Amino acid sequence: MAENKEKWYPGEGKLTTGHAVLYIILVLGLISAIIRLFFGLGATTNLNDAYPWGLWISFDVLSGVALAAGGFTMAAAIYIFNLKKFEPLLRPAKLSAFIGYLVFVVGLFFDLGQPWRIWHPMVMWNPHSVLFEVSWCVMLYTTVLGIDILIMALERWKKYELVAIFRNLYLVLVVAGVMLSTLHQSSLGALFLLMPEKMSDLWASRAIGPLFFTSAVIGGMGVVILESLISSWAYNRKVELKLLSALSKGLGLALLVYFAMKVTDLYARGATVWAFDKPHFFFYLELFGTVALPAILLTFSEVRNSIKGLYWAAGLAAFGVVLNRFNVSLTSYGGYRDFSYFPSAIEIILTLALIAGGILIFDWGTRYLPVYQSELTGKTH
Amino acid sequence: MSKAMLIDTTRCIGCRGCQVACKSWHNLPGERTTFSETWSNPRHMNSNNYTRIIFREVAQPDGKLNWYFVKRQCMHCLDPACESVCPVGALTKLKDGPVVYDDDKCIGCRYCMMACPFQVPKFEWGKAVPLIRKCDFCADRIAIGLAPSCSTACPSQALVFGERGDLLKEAHRRIGAHPGKYYPEVYGEKIVGGTAKLYLTPVSFEALELDHRGFRTDLGNVPYGIYGREWMSKVPWVALGVGGLAVGLFYINKRRAEVQDQKSQEGKED
Numbered sequence: 029m030a031e032n033k034e035k036w037y038p039g040e041g042k043l044t045t046g047h048a049v050l051y052i053i054l055v056l057g058l059i060s061a062i063i064r065l066f067f068g069l070g071a072t073t074n075l076n077d078a079y080p081w082g083l084w085i086s087f088d089v090l091s092g093v094a095l096a097a098g099g100f101t102m103a104a105a106i107y108i109f110n111l112k113k114f115e116p117l118l119r120p121a122k123l124s125a126f127i128g129y130l131v132f133v134v135g136l137f138f139d140l141g142q143p144w145r146i147w148h149p150m151v152m153w154n155p156h157s158v159l160f161e162v163s164w165c166v167m168l169y170t171t172v173l174g175i176d177i178l179i180m181a182l183e184r185w186k187k188y189e190l191v192a193i194f195r196n197l198y199l200v201l202v203v204a205g206v207m208l209s210t211l212h213q214s215s216l217g218a219l220f221l222l223m224p225e226k227m228s229d230l231w232a233s234r235a236i237g238p239l240f241f242t243s244a245v246i247g248g249m250g251v252v253i254l255e256s257l258i259s260s261w262a263y264n265r266k267v268e269l270k271l272l273s274a275l276s277k278g279l280g281l282a283l284l285v286y287f288a289m290k291v292t293d294l295y296a297r298g299a300t301v302w303a304f305d306k307p308h309f310f311f312y313l314e315l316f317g318t319v320a321l322p323a324i325l326l327t328f329s330e331v332r333n334s335i336k337g338l339y340w341a342a343g344l345a346a347f348g349v350v351l352n353r354f355n356v357s358l359t360s361y362g363g364y365r366d367f368s369y370f371p372s373a374i375e376i377i378l379t380l381a382l383i384a385g386g387i388l389i390f391d392w393g394t395r396y397l398p399v400y401q402s403e404l405t406g407k408t409h
Numbered sequence: 410m411s412k413a414m415l416i417d418t419t420r421c422i423g424c425r426g427c428q429v430a431c432k433s434w435h436n437l438p439g440e441r442t443t444f445s446e447t448w449s450n451p452r453h454m455n456s457n458n459y460t461r462i463i464f465r466e467v468a469q470p471d472g473k474l475n476w477y478f479v480k481r482q483c484m485h486c487l488d489p490a491c492e493s494v495c496p497v498g499a500l501t502k503l504k505d506g507p508v509v510y511d512d513d514k515c516i517g518c519r520y521c522m523m524a525c526p527f528q529v530p531k532f533e534w535g536k537a538v539p540l541i542r543k544c545d546f547c548a549d550r551i552a553i554g555l556a557p558s559c560s561t562a563c564p565s566q567a568l569v570f571g572e573r574g575d576l577l578k579e580a581h582r583r584i585g586a587h588p589g590k591y592y593p594e595v596y597g598e599k600i601v602g603g604t605a606k607l608y609l610t611p612v613s614f615e616a617l618e619l620d621h622r623g624f625r626t627d628l629g630n631v632p633y634g635i636y637g638r639e640w641m642s643k644v645p646w647v648a649l650g651v652g653g654l655a656v657g658l659f660y661i662n663k664r665r666a667e668v669q670d671q672k673s674q675e676g677k678e679d
Contacts, residue, residue, distance in 0.1 A: 070534025077455060077531050080519035108655050110662040141517020141532065141539040148516050154498035158637045159520050161644055163496055203655045210651045211644060221636040222490055222524040225625055237640065366621060 037262055047391075050384040057381015060374045064138055074372045081357055083371035087379050088135025090216060090353035093166070094240070095346060096128020097248030098255070099173060100209035105278070107202045114275065116268060119180065119399045120259065121252045126173040127389050131382045133170065138378060158218045165212035172205045180397040214241035220356055227360040229299040230311045236356070239293065242286045243349050249279040250346035253338055259394060273332040276341060280326030283345060287319045310351065310359045318348020411487070412506035412551055413573035413605040414560060415580055419590060420567035421478040423448070423462055430562030431460045431482075434547060454481060454623075456533040456542035460559060465617050477611070480568070481623050482559075483508060483529045483544035484597065485605035486632065491521035491530060493634025499541075506573070506605045507546035515540055524637075526601050526628050546605065573605060580609055596624065602632035 037046040064072045075082045098121040105111045106118055137143045149163040175194065182191045217240025224232040233239065253272050260267040294301055302308075322344040331337030358369065371379075393399060432439065437457045442450045448464035460482035467475045485508045491500045492508065499514035500521060510530075517539060521530045533539035547557035555561070560568035569576060577598060584591045596608035610617065614626050 066537060068535070068537035068539060069532075070536070070539070076534060077453065077522070077528075080522040080532060104655070107662070108658045110658070110665075139518075141519065142515060143517075145516045148497045148514060152497035152499075152514050154495055156493045156634065156638050156641055157496045157498075157520075158640055159494060159518065160496040161641060199656070199659055202659065203652055206655050207648055207652045211648060214647075215640070215644070218637070218640040219520070221640060222494060222633050224636075225526060225628055226523075 047388075050388050053377075053384040054381050054388065057378050057384070060377045060381065061138060064374060064378065065143070069139075069141060072372065072374045074369055074375065076367065076369075078365045078367040079358075079361070079369040082369055083375045083379055084135050084139040086354045086357045087350070088139070088382060089132055090357055091247075091350040092128050092132040092135065092382075093213065093216060094244040094247040094349050094353060095251045096125040096132070097209060097213060097244040098252040099125025099176075099248070100169075100205050101245050101248035102252060103202050104206045108206065114271065116271060116400070117252055117256060117275065120255055120394070121248075122173060122176045123180075123393045123397070123399055124251060124255050124390060125248075126170070126177050127386045127393075129166065129170045129173060130389070131386050132166070134385075135379070135382055158215050158221070162212045162215045162219070165208045165215070169205060169208040169212065172201050172208065175201060177393075177397070180399065183398050184396065209244075210241065213244040214238060216240055217356070226364045227356075228307045228311075228362070228364075229297070230294070230301075230307060231356045231360045233293050233297060235289070235293045239286070239289060242282065242289060243352055246279065246282045246286060246345050247349035249275060249282060250342040250349070253279065253342035254346060255390075257335060257339055257342075262391075263394065265400070267335055269333065269335070272338055273329075276326055276332045276338055279342065279345060280323055280332075283319055283323035283326065287315070287323055290315060290319065307355075307359050307362055310355050314348055314351045314355055318344050318351055322348070411504070411573045411605065412546075413485075413571065413576050413607060414546075414557065415569040415571070415576040415607045415609065416480050417567050417569070417580075417583070417609045418477060418479050419609065419611050420565045421462070421480065422565050422567075423464060423476070423478040424564065425450070425462055426562040426564060427480060427559035427568060428458070428460055428462065430558040431544070432458075434550070434558035435459065435545075454529070454531060456531045456535075456539075459483070459542065459544040463619065463622055465619070467612070467616065467618075475611075477617055479608070479610070479617065479619060479624070480559075482606070483546065484527050485544075485546050486601055487603040487605065488601075488632035488634055490524045490526060490601070490633035490637075493632075493637050494520045494524040496520065503548060505551055507548035507551060509545050509548050510541055510543065512540055517541075524633065526625065526633050527623050529623070573607075576607055580607055583609060596626075599630040600626075601628050602630060 036044055060072075069075055073082060073084075102114060102118045102121040106114050137146055140146060149160055150167070154160045175197075179191055179194050182194070214237040217236040217238075220227065220232070220236055221234065253275060256272055257267060259265065322341040325331045325337065325341045325344075328337075331341055362368075431437070437459070440451065440457065445452065449461060451458050451461055454461055460480060463479045463481055465477040465479065467477060469475055485502075485506055487502070489500065489502055489508045492502050496518060497514045497516055499511045500508060501511070502508050517532075519532060519541075521541060522528070522532060530541045530543045532541060547555070547559075550557055556570040560570040569579070577595065580595045580598075584593050584595075590611060592610050592613050594613070596610065596614055597604040597606050608614075614620075614624050617624075620626065
């Protein structure tokens with residue numbers, strides 16, 4: 029079919045147009061990052077005293093972490109809920125999770141006013157602070173994911189005796205990963221427990237912690253499905269349709285549970301659900317377009333068993349998680365602030381560069397690390 | 410005992426002497442100001458302006474205009490949200506009242522700015538390596554027994570510095586002695602668990618329309634930090650619960666797999 033035509037997207041061994049575009053964005057991002065470090069946040073971003081948190085918090089931090097939830101979701105499904113058939117999806121999920129957390133850490137680094145003090149929470153403690161807990165969980169969980177990636181690298185270097193040592197730690201890694209993820213995924217929502225008066229009724233909920241956790245599971249599963257479909261396309265691999273359609277059943281279930289949670293929460297708080305303004309537009313888009321719609325789509329076996337259907341359902345679900353994080357951290361304040369915020373060019377370029385960098389690392393990782401089962405010499409673990 | 414400040418807005422003449430005194434004590438740069446539709450100047454609190462007088466003109470039913478001057482600065486909450494949320498403990502409530510900030514700890518995450526119910530902490534947006542800035546209640550002056558610079562400068566005794574308990578008594582005495590002159594509530598007595606800044610106003614804060622200017626009236630009497638601390642108190646139990654469940658299920662699965670292996674082997678032997 030496309031054998032003679034040159035591919036534009038990454039996946040082939042050689043440099044493609046897609047690679048070139050990603051590298052250009054990465055270089056632009058690097059320049060933006062240097063400008064940001066030398067001139068400061070005020071000069072390079074559109075953040076201000078009315079909007080202390082902007083695109084970098086909404087996307088790099090909140091959305092990045094939620095979309096990287098695939099690592100712990102798959103580990104929990106396989107090792108704790110004993111759904112062993114999903115094992116082929118575990119390693120790519122872990123790789124993308126690790127990259128997601130890297131994006132998060134780098135994004136946070138540039139967002140901090142004092143980036144070089146990013147390590148301060150390690151030694152300066154405030155156990156009352158939800159953000160303190162989040163920073164510890166993220167540090168520890170990124171380490172857990174790092175060890176997972178290290179095991180893959182050791183396998184590639186054929187250092188099997190070292191792999192065996194780490195294998196003994198496997199239970200600890202799985203349990204720590206699931207525990208830390210449960211805590212910080214929900215705690216990222218709990219950050220917003222302290223600002224109910226500033227937020228729109230639509231998102232200012234006391235249940236925001238469990239809501240964040242559930243939607244992170246959705247984001248994680250959505251990304252695992254998308255990532256598997258896209259890499260099958262890019263690396264000319266056969267789509268694992270049976271496996272993905274089984275996983276999409278789980279995604280549909282999670283979406284239904286999340287929809288029920290959202291509706292119950294809105295009803296219990298007596299929020300003004302029906303109105304015509306900007307926040308409500310984004311709210312309807314989120315609840316109906318990216319939670320209800322993919323949930324309904326996934327009830328059809330035709331959707332679950334077609335590549336196009338899976339793309340749409342998983343894509344909508346993952347987009348919905350991102351939209352929710354933007355709504356909670358930006359849209360929600362629209363009625364409260366007298367100012368408006370739209371990210372600056374540098375904020376946007378740096379975020380795009382983080383995404384481009386993530387894709388490039390993933391591409392590199394899948395080619396140099398034993399990520400896919402067919403490449404493994406030993407048993408997956 | 411905890412120090413506080415009674416701000417009697419009926420006594421304020423709008424001279425802005427407090428703004429100047431604050432700038433001189435904290436070595437803050439002056440700035441060129443311009444006329445605008447409001448007499449309030451500067452237009453916003455920021456990292457160079459820790460306090461400002463909000464000028465309000467409110468039309469009376471008989472057509473006359475009433476002037477109100479409301480001083481804004483850090484409220485120095487008794488149980489501050491900023492102290493509760495700071496991940497590195499850079500903000501602390503001192504025993505004698507001030508909520509102070511440690512330049513050397515802050516990582517610049519700006520969570521305090523998000524969490525403060527009065528939107529007080531401001532960021533040095535103009536600097537390459539910025540810090541948080543806000544009124545510190547002249548903690549250095551209080552420590553050596555002096556009153557904060559703003560109250561020292563006030564010519565009309567609108568800013569009275571003293572013990573919080575005494576000032577509350579005085580506030581209620583004034584309300585009782587002049588029933589028509591004051592709105593019968595002290596802003597800061599109970600709101601978000603109480604603040605060190607206590608306000609007496611001729612009309613309610615709602616009537617002054619200050620909800621969007623840092624003086625919300627719908628904040629409730631619970632300190633905001635409690636919401637975060639409640640969450641944090643559950644964290645160890647969630648960790649134990651999830652961890653225990655995970656370990657338990659892992660071993661059950663392992664055992665089940667072993668039993669199955671054995672069965673299938675026994676089957677082969679037969």
